[in-house]
Amino acid sequence: MCDKPVLHYFNGRGRGEAIRIMLAVAGVEFDEKFYKTKEEFKELLQSGKLMFQQIPMLEIDGLCLVQSRAILSYIAEKYNLYGSDLQERAFVNMYVEGTTDLLTEVLKYFFLSESEKEKQRSYMKDRACNRYFPVYNKALEDKEFLVGKRLSWADVYLLDTILQIKEFHPDILQNFPHLQAFEKRMCEIPNIKKYLQPGGQRKPMADDEYVKTVVALVFS
Template sequence: MAQTPVLHYFFGRGRAECIRWLLAAAGVEFEEKFYRTKEEYNKLVQSGDLLFGQIPMLEIDGQKLVQTKAILNYIAGKYNLFGSDLKERAYIDMYVEGASDLNTLILSYFFLSDCDKEKQLNLMKDKAHKRYFPVYSKALEGKDFLVGNKLSCADVYLLDVILALEEFHPDILQDFPNLQAFKKKTCEIPNIKKFLQPGSKRKQMADATYVNTVKELCFS
């Protein structure tokens, strides 16, 4: 019997949350190993398992995969969430990269000074409204999914980012009915609906403990 995948990261969303989302959407049960102390983290770094000395890392199929995009691509390929041909895969990659750009704005917010956080909140909304959401909205015209006729990792990542943005700007989809419909339908997909319920491995918005842990383990 294949071993259960193990996701190595801090106890928080960060760059591992999209991996949790994709595993959940694929219906994959997985375990997590959290790093809370410098000693634990340094031991992992010194083990040589981290190709570039950083997490997340996913143990799966006898491999220790690092780099978020590479991990997502592996999961998507393994569980048929990467389109039906090379052209679809290219569009999926582009949509994932766009969602990743937005997600980077969200992730960096928690590490900014208080005086810069208000600017970042405005930047998130401005970029979403003017650059990214119009593209996704157009792609979803008359369709349930961004690419082809089935769920892909691009849909999962976009939903993750939309829900995260709504925690800062509850009305962020107000002018985008296609994205509203997409969110509603995608949240009803059984595996995703399960992941959205209390008690799942979905993490809460970053708090001071998470921020301080990341700073201590990675930046000190």
């Protein structure tokens, strides 16, 4: 068993960023193993640890967990970030699935051709403003968190997605006052504030080197 959890992924955001911020919110110190070459990734594949031959993988509690939302739900359950009862968990799951759909449009952007990227920027803004953000804004009209009276996985996941979309559209929350207030509150939570500080474990926006690495290891 590892002394600290170890996140196996590429040296970038992708599907690993939400795992990093969730561990940070839970106050869990963790190590990272980055994969940069086919040889390194092949060695991991041959270890038998990857159930579906994909990363991210989180080694925690003697387990090798794969599939990002399965990993996130384990962290949420372990560290009391998953609602207080079955009904609340159902709503956490619904918000998470919606956020996943939106975040996928952000992550997709980096792997498109230059001619397709501008269209994708517009599409993610349209989806955010007309499908997802109105739902979250309404949910936060009269309460601090999306579900119940305490922080959950749904809040952390939404914050991460908001921050990533704002890098493309800085004013995207201008018509969503409750989401603006939510973002401000969330960013003042000590563990989140620490995580977001320069020099922390938060990764920068994907660059060409990150994209080339992912393409070489996953798609070739």
